[in-house]
Amino acid sequence: MKLELRHLRIVCAIADTGSITKAAAALGLAQPALAAQLKRIERAIGGQLFERDRHGARPTPLGELMLTRARILLPAIQGLEDEAARLASTAATTMKAYRIGTVNGPILSGLMQRLTSEYPDAVLSTHTSWEASELAEMLATGRLDYALVGACGSSSPPTALGSGAERDLAWHVVAVDAVFILLPEDHPLAGQREVDLSDLADASWVMTPGDGCFRSCFAAACARAGFTARDMYEGDVRTCVELVEAGTAIAPCQSSFRPPPGLVSVPIAGTPLHWRHLLGWHPETPASQHADRIAYYAVEAYQDAVERLPRYAEWLRRQPQFGAQPLAAAKPLSTQ
CATH class of the missing domain: 3.40.190.290 (D-Maltodextrin-Binding Protein; domain 2)
Incomplete structure:
Protein backbone atom coordinates (compact mmCIF):
# COMPACT_ATOMS: atom_id res chain seq x y z
CA MET A 1 0.00 0.00 0.00
CA LYS A 2 1.26 3.48 -0.88
CA LEU A 3 0.68 6.37 1.49
CA GLU A 4 -2.08 8.79 0.50
CA LEU A 5 -3.18 12.15 1.86
CA ARG A 6 -6.11 10.55 3.69
CA HIS A 7 -3.61 8.43 5.62
CA LEU A 8 -1.76 11.57 6.75
CA ARG A 9 -5.08 13.06 7.89
CA ILE A 10 -5.85 9.93 9.90
CA VAL A 11 -2.47 10.11 11.67
CA CYS A 12 -3.02 13.82 12.44
CA ALA A 13 -6.51 13.11 13.81
CA ILE A 14 -5.19 10.44 16.17
CA ALA A 15 -2.40 12.74 17.37
CA ASP A 16 -4.78 15.71 17.82
CA THR A 17 -7.36 13.75 19.83
CA GLY A 18 -4.86 11.55 21.66
CA SER A 19 -7.02 8.49 21.16
CA ILE A 20 -8.03 6.14 18.36
CA THR A 21 -11.56 6.01 19.78
CA LYS A 22 -11.89 9.82 19.83
CA ALA A 23 -10.31 10.12 16.38
CA ALA A 24 -12.77 7.56 15.00
CA ALA A 25 -15.68 9.59 16.41
CA ALA A 26 -14.27 12.81 14.93
CA LEU A 27 -13.82 11.19 11.52
CA GLY A 28 -17.21 9.45 11.52
CA LEU A 29 -15.64 5.98 11.37
CA ALA A 30 -16.07 2.86 13.48
CA GLN A 31 -13.20 2.40 15.96
CA PRO A 32 -12.22 -1.07 14.61
CA ALA A 33 -12.15 0.32 11.07
CA LEU A 34 -9.82 3.18 12.08
CA ALA A 35 -7.57 0.82 14.07
CA ALA A 36 -7.28 -1.43 10.99
CA GLN A 37 -6.44 1.61 8.85
CA LEU A 38 -3.69 2.59 11.29
CA LYS A 39 -2.17 -0.89 11.12
CA ARG A 40 -2.08 -0.69 7.31
CA ILE A 41 -0.42 2.73 7.49
CA GLU A 42 2.18 1.44 9.94
CA ARG A 43 2.95 -1.51 7.68
CA ALA A 44 3.41 0.87 4.76
CA ILE A 45 5.67 3.26 6.70
CA GLY A 46 7.67 0.44 8.26
CA GLY A 47 7.19 1.00 11.97
CA GLN A 48 4.91 1.88 14.88
CA LEU A 49 3.53 5.43 14.81
CA PHE A 50 1.82 5.53 18.21
CA GLU A 51 2.37 4.04 21.64
CA ARG A 52 -1.02 3.03 23.05
CA ASP A 53 -1.97 2.46 26.68
CA ARG A 54 -4.86 3.28 29.01
CA HIS A 55 -3.94 6.97 28.84
CA GLY A 56 -4.39 7.13 25.07
CA ALA A 57 -2.15 7.21 21.99
CA ARG A 58 1.18 9.10 21.91
CA PRO A 59 3.36 9.51 18.80
CA THR A 60 6.58 7.53 18.63
CA PRO A 61 9.67 9.25 17.16
CA LEU A 62 8.64 7.84 13.78
CA GLY A 63 5.14 9.18 14.36
CA GLU A 64 6.51 12.63 15.22
CA LEU A 65 8.50 12.64 11.97
CA MET A 66 5.40 11.75 9.96
CA LEU A 67 3.31 14.37 11.78
CA THR A 68 5.87 17.10 11.10
CA ARG A 69 5.76 16.38 7.36
CA ALA A 70 1.97 15.93 7.34
CA ARG A 71 1.29 19.30 8.99
CA ILE A 72 3.26 21.01 6.24
CA LEU A 73 1.88 19.02 3.33
CA LEU A 74 -1.82 18.89 4.16
CA PRO A 75 -2.58 22.64 4.25
CA ALA A 76 -0.61 23.22 1.05
CA ILE A 77 -2.29 20.36 -0.81
CA GLN A 78 -5.72 21.34 0.52
CA GLY A 79 -5.36 24.87 -0.81
CA LEU A 80 -4.25 23.60 -4.22
CA GLU A 81 -7.07 21.05 -4.42
CA ASP A 82 -9.78 23.51 -3.38
CA GLU A 83 -8.74 26.17 -5.89
CA ALA A 84 -8.30 23.68 -8.72
CA ALA A 85 -11.58 21.94 -7.88
CA ARG A 86 -13.60 25.15 -8.08
CA LEU A 87 -12.25 25.82 -11.55
CA ALA A 88 -12.69 22.19 -12.65
CA SER A 89 -16.24 21.99 -11.29
CA THR A 90 -17.31 25.10 -13.14
CA ALA A 91 -15.80 23.84 -16.38
CA ALA A 92 -17.28 20.37 -15.88
CA THR A 93 -20.78 21.72 -15.39
CA THR A 94 -20.48 23.89 -18.48
Missing part, protein backbone atom coordinates in the same frame (compact mmCIF):
# COMPACT_ATOMS: atom_id res chain seq x y z
CA MET A 95 -19.47 20.82 -20.51
CA LYS A 96 -22.20 18.64 -18.98
CA ALA A 97 -19.67 16.34 -17.39
CA TYR A 98 -20.60 14.11 -14.47
CA ARG A 99 -17.98 12.61 -12.19
CA ILE A 100 -19.58 9.91 -10.07
CA GLY A 101 -17.99 7.83 -7.33
CA THR A 102 -19.46 4.62 -6.02
CA VAL A 103 -19.09 1.88 -3.45
CA ASN A 104 -20.52 -1.52 -4.36
CA GLY A 105 -24.26 -1.14 -5.02
CA PRO A 106 -27.11 -1.62 -7.55
CA ILE A 107 -27.62 1.98 -8.72
CA LEU A 108 -24.67 3.18 -10.81
CA SER A 109 -25.37 1.40 -14.11
CA GLY A 110 -29.02 2.51 -14.21
CA LEU A 111 -28.05 6.06 -13.30
CA MET A 112 -25.50 6.18 -16.11
CA GLN A 113 -28.03 4.84 -18.61
CA ARG A 114 -30.43 7.64 -17.73
CA LEU A 115 -27.76 10.33 -17.91
CA THR A 116 -26.53 9.19 -21.31
CA SER A 117 -30.10 9.04 -22.59
CA GLU A 118 -31.04 12.47 -21.22
CA TYR A 119 -27.71 14.12 -22.11
CA PRO A 120 -26.21 12.31 -25.13
CA ASP A 121 -23.24 14.70 -25.23
CA ALA A 122 -22.46 14.37 -21.52
CA VAL A 123 -19.01 13.22 -20.48
CA LEU A 124 -19.31 10.60 -17.74
CA SER A 125 -16.48 9.36 -15.55
CA THR A 126 -16.64 6.99 -12.58
CA HIS A 127 -14.45 6.15 -9.61
CA THR A 128 -14.92 3.02 -7.51
CA SER A 129 -13.70 2.58 -3.94
CA TRP A 130 -14.35 0.23 -1.04
CA GLU A 131 -14.12 3.21 1.33
CA ALA A 132 -17.01 5.68 1.55
CA SER A 133 -14.74 8.10 3.42
CA GLU A 134 -12.47 8.30 0.38
CA LEU A 135 -15.42 9.28 -1.83
CA ALA A 136 -16.54 11.86 0.75
CA GLU A 137 -13.07 13.36 0.64
CA MET A 138 -13.21 13.49 -3.16
CA LEU A 139 -16.57 15.29 -2.99
CA ALA A 140 -15.20 17.83 -0.52
CA THR A 141 -12.17 18.58 -2.67
CA GLY A 142 -14.13 18.81 -5.92
CA ARG A 143 -12.73 15.68 -7.54
CA LEU A 144 -16.23 14.15 -7.74
CA ASP A 145 -19.62 15.71 -8.42
CA TYR A 146 -21.70 12.93 -6.85
CA ALA A 147 -21.06 9.80 -4.78
CA LEU A 148 -23.20 6.69 -4.30
CA VAL A 149 -22.27 5.07 -0.99
CA GLY A 150 -23.80 2.82 1.63
CA ALA A 151 -24.31 3.31 5.35
CA CYS A 152 -25.06 0.55 7.82
CA GLY A 153 -28.25 0.87 9.83
CA SER A 154 -28.79 4.39 11.13
CA SER A 155 -25.10 5.32 11.21
CA SER A 156 -24.07 8.79 10.08
CA PRO A 157 -23.10 9.41 6.46
CA PRO A 158 -19.37 9.52 5.75
CA THR A 159 -17.59 12.79 6.44
CA ALA A 160 -14.66 14.54 4.80
CA LEU A 161 -11.68 14.88 7.10
CA GLY A 162 -11.06 18.34 8.51
CA SER A 163 -13.53 21.02 9.48
CA GLY A 164 -15.20 24.11 8.10
CA ALA A 165 -18.24 24.83 5.96
CA GLU A 166 -16.34 24.03 2.79
CA ARG A 167 -16.02 20.42 4.03
CA ASP A 168 -19.75 19.88 4.74
CA LEU A 169 -21.59 17.52 2.39
CA ALA A 170 -25.26 16.87 1.61
CA TRP A 171 -26.65 13.32 1.54
CA HIS A 172 -29.96 11.94 0.35
CA VAL A 173 -31.34 8.48 1.18
CA VAL A 174 -32.14 6.77 -2.14
CA ALA A 175 -33.24 3.41 -0.76
CA VAL A 176 -33.08 1.14 2.29
CA ASP A 177 -32.18 -2.52 1.83
CA ALA A 178 -32.56 -5.33 4.30
CA VAL A 179 -29.49 -7.54 4.62
CA PHE A 180 -30.12 -11.04 3.28
CA ILE A 181 -27.97 -14.18 3.29
CA LEU A 182 -26.41 -15.47 0.05
CA LEU A 183 -26.55 -19.29 -0.13
CA PRO A 184 -26.02 -22.02 -2.73
CA GLU A 185 -29.29 -23.28 -4.19
CA ASP A 186 -28.64 -26.73 -2.70
CA HIS A 187 -28.08 -25.39 0.83
CA PRO A 188 -30.57 -26.93 3.31
CA LEU A 189 -31.96 -23.46 4.13
CA ALA A 190 -32.07 -22.10 0.57
CA GLY A 191 -35.77 -22.87 0.12
CA GLN A 192 -36.90 -21.22 3.35
CA ARG A 193 -39.03 -18.09 3.23
CA GLU A 194 -36.61 -16.64 5.80
CA VAL A 195 -33.82 -17.97 8.02
CA ASP A 196 -33.01 -17.45 11.67
CA LEU A 197 -29.48 -16.15 12.05
CA SER A 198 -28.96 -18.69 14.85
CA ASP A 199 -29.46 -21.50 12.30
CA LEU A 200 -26.19 -20.38 10.68
CA ALA A 201 -24.10 -20.42 13.86
CA ASP A 202 -21.71 -23.05 12.48
CA ALA A 203 -21.19 -21.36 9.10
CA SER A 204 -18.07 -19.69 7.78
CA TRP A 205 -18.68 -16.19 6.43
CA VAL A 206 -17.24 -13.95 3.73
CA MET A 207 -17.93 -10.27 3.08
CA THR A 208 -16.57 -7.36 1.10
CA PRO A 209 -14.24 -4.81 2.76
CA GLY A 210 -15.24 -1.30 3.77
CA ASP A 211 -14.59 1.46 6.28
CA GLY A 212 -18.04 1.55 7.87
CA CYS A 213 -19.45 -0.26 10.88
CA PHE A 214 -21.17 -3.17 9.10
CA ARG A 215 -18.70 -5.82 10.30
CA SER A 216 -19.22 -4.71 13.91
CA CYS A 217 -23.01 -4.54 13.46
CA PHE A 218 -23.02 -8.01 11.92
CA ALA A 219 -20.98 -9.39 14.83
CA ALA A 220 -23.43 -7.76 17.26
CA ALA A 221 -26.41 -9.32 15.44
CA CYS A 222 -24.77 -12.73 15.69
CA ALA A 223 -24.15 -12.17 19.40
CA ARG A 224 -27.82 -11.32 19.91
CA ALA A 225 -28.66 -14.56 18.11
CA GLY A 226 -26.49 -16.45 20.60
CA PHE A 227 -23.24 -17.18 18.75
CA THR A 228 -19.95 -15.71 17.56
CA ALA A 229 -19.35 -15.87 13.83
CA ARG A 230 -16.25 -17.85 12.93
CA ASP A 231 -13.95 -17.76 9.90
CA MET A 232 -14.72 -14.21 8.76
CA TYR A 233 -13.14 -14.03 5.30
CA GLU A 234 -12.85 -10.89 3.19
CA GLY A 235 -12.84 -10.49 -0.58
CA ASP A 236 -14.19 -8.57 -3.55
CA VAL A 237 -17.63 -9.41 -4.93
CA ARG A 238 -16.33 -12.08 -7.30
CA THR A 239 -14.34 -13.77 -4.53
CA CYS A 240 -17.37 -13.74 -2.23
CA VAL A 241 -19.56 -15.29 -4.92
CA GLU A 242 -16.97 -17.97 -5.72
CA LEU A 243 -16.58 -18.95 -2.05
CA VAL A 244 -20.35 -19.25 -1.69
CA GLU A 245 -20.59 -21.26 -4.93
CA ALA A 246 -17.89 -23.61 -3.63
CA GLY A 247 -19.72 -24.09 -0.34
CA THR A 248 -16.71 -22.73 1.57
CA ALA A 249 -18.64 -19.84 3.11
CA ILE A 250 -21.91 -17.95 3.03
CA ALA A 251 -22.25 -14.18 2.72
CA PRO A 252 -24.43 -11.37 4.01
CA CYS A 253 -25.62 -9.36 1.01
CA GLN A 254 -27.78 -6.40 0.11
CA SER A 255 -31.31 -7.56 -0.65
CA SER A 256 -31.11 -5.74 -4.01
CA PHE A 257 -28.08 -7.84 -5.02
CA ARG A 258 -28.91 -10.07 -8.00
CA PRO A 259 -27.53 -13.57 -7.27
CA PRO A 260 -25.82 -15.38 -10.15
CA PRO A 261 -27.22 -18.72 -11.32
CA GLY A 262 -26.84 -21.39 -8.65
CA LEU A 263 -27.14 -18.98 -5.71
CA VAL A 264 -30.13 -17.51 -3.84
CA SER A 265 -30.52 -14.73 -1.30
CA VAL A 266 -32.77 -15.42 1.67
CA PRO A 267 -34.21 -12.89 4.18
CA ILE A 268 -33.12 -13.00 7.81
CA ALA A 269 -35.96 -13.39 10.30
CA GLY A 270 -36.64 -10.12 12.10
CA THR A 271 -34.44 -8.16 9.62
CA PRO A 272 -31.75 -7.43 12.24
CA LEU A 273 -29.54 -5.60 9.72
CA HIS A 274 -30.25 -3.03 7.06
CA TRP A 275 -28.29 -0.91 4.62
CA ARG A 276 -29.01 2.58 3.27
CA HIS A 277 -28.04 3.67 -0.23
CA LEU A 278 -27.00 7.33 -0.15
CA LEU A 279 -26.36 9.93 -2.85
CA GLY A 280 -23.97 12.67 -1.80
CA TRP A 281 -22.77 15.98 -3.24
CA HIS A 282 -21.16 19.23 -2.12
CA PRO A 283 -23.86 21.89 -1.61
CA GLU A 284 -21.61 24.76 -2.71
CA THR A 285 -20.63 23.41 -6.13
CA PRO A 286 -22.48 23.63 -9.47
CA ALA A 287 -23.34 19.93 -9.10
CA SER A 288 -25.78 20.84 -6.31
CA GLN A 289 -28.00 22.58 -8.88
CA HIS A 290 -28.69 19.20 -10.50
CA ALA A 291 -28.83 17.09 -7.31
CA ASP A 292 -32.63 16.69 -7.36
CA ARG A 293 -32.52 15.36 -10.92
CA ILE A 294 -29.67 12.96 -10.12
CA ALA A 295 -31.50 11.75 -6.99
CA TYR A 296 -34.63 11.12 -9.08
CA TYR A 297 -32.63 9.07 -11.58
CA ALA A 298 -30.94 7.17 -8.73
CA VAL A 299 -34.31 6.18 -7.24
CA GLU A 300 -35.53 5.03 -10.66
CA ALA A 301 -32.32 3.01 -11.17
CA TYR A 302 -32.82 1.29 -7.81
CA GLN A 303 -36.44 0.48 -8.68
CA ASP A 304 -35.30 -1.04 -11.97
CA ALA A 305 -32.84 -3.24 -10.06
CA VAL A 306 -35.64 -4.43 -7.76
CA GLU A 307 -37.93 -5.29 -10.70
CA ARG A 308 -35.30 -7.80 -11.85
CA LEU A 309 -35.65 -9.58 -8.50
CA PRO A 310 -39.22 -10.97 -8.22
CA ARG A 311 -38.51 -12.65 -4.88
CA TYR A 312 -37.27 -9.40 -3.35
CA ALA A 313 -40.09 -7.36 -4.92
CA GLU A 314 -42.61 -9.73 -3.31
CA TRP A 315 -40.80 -9.40 0.05
CA LEU A 316 -40.96 -5.59 -0.22
CA ARG A 317 -44.73 -5.68 -0.55
CA ARG A 318 -44.81 -7.12 2.98
CA GLN A 319 -42.11 -4.72 4.25
CA PRO A 320 -43.00 -1.25 2.92
CA GLN A 321 -40.47 0.50 5.18
CA PHE A 322 -37.71 -0.89 2.95
CA GLY A 323 -36.98 -0.20 -0.70
CA ALA A 324 -36.85 3.09 -2.64
CA GLN A 325 -37.47 6.23 -0.60
CA PRO A 326 -39.92 8.74 -2.16
CA LEU A 327 -38.16 11.97 -3.04
CA ALA A 328 -40.96 14.16 -1.70
CA ALA A 329 -40.81 12.49 1.71
CA ALA A 330 -37.06 12.16 2.04
CA LYS A 331 -34.91 14.86 3.61
CA PRO A 332 -31.23 15.53 2.88
CA LEU A 333 -29.01 14.27 5.67
CA SER A 334 -26.40 16.37 7.39
CA THR A 335 -22.95 15.01 8.08
CA GLN A 336 -22.51 17.38 10.96
